[in-house]
Amino acid sequence: MATSILEARFRELILPHLDSAFNLACWLTHNRDDAQDVVQEAAMRAYKYFAGFHGDDGRVWLLRIVRNTFYSWCRVNGAASQTEFDETLHSLDPSGDAWPEQARATPEALLMRQDCDRVVHQALAALPLEFREVVVMRELEDLSYKEIAAIVGIPIGTVMSRLGRGRKLLARSLGATLGGNDGA
Structure with a gap:
């Protein structure tokens, strides 16, 4: 019973922030595939250690895990990714308020x-x-x-x-x- 409550809390506090996690990972890695790997590893770490999370701000906690996972990934894979920047991945929403x-x-x-x-x-x-x-x-x-x-x-x-x-x-x-x- 406690596991289902923990899983429900994880879905409520962490999963809504996967887009932010992926966005940060994309900017850190400069590569969509590498960013997916970093976020997947970070999500697995977050799930594994979620029982020790006692806060209410899952976004900050998850983004910290993404950042730490990125630096661990860099140590394993050498320096930060030198892959060419993918401008379509980071393009702004054309329906944004910045343009009339x-x-x-x-x-x-x-x-x-x-x-x-x-x-x-x-x-x-x-x-x-x-x-x-x-x-x-x-x-x-x-x-x-x-x-x-x-x-x-x-x-x-x-x-x-x-x-x-x-x-x-x-x-x-x-x-x-x-x-x-x-x-x-």
Whole structure:
């Protein structure tokens, strides 16, 4: 009976966050297949150790396991994956609020948006891992500084510092790519 309650709690607290886990793994590995492997291993670890989980925020706990699994995976498979970044995997939803309805309607606008998305994702993918992971967690997963600190295992001040430096590197890269001011 206790096992079914534990399994129900696992389904309720952990399984809804598999998409976030996969998104983080994709940004860390740069490869959809490797990300699937990392998330599968992380989900198995989460299930195995779930009886020891006593919190209510399964998302933070699962993302920390994904991150730790990624670093373990890197040790086994060598350095972080050097596979080419898959822009279609990380493309933004074209129905997002960032673009007005009329701007999404024309083929030219769609091409401009796709090119902008591609440039931003390439710049984000090029960030050093320690900055990329906090930027992804904050900007794409909308996690708080406290949640990121818990996942990465660093103080909140370090999260803020890495996020600030990551944003500056991203802005500099985008400025150089788009031919604008690099912010220096």
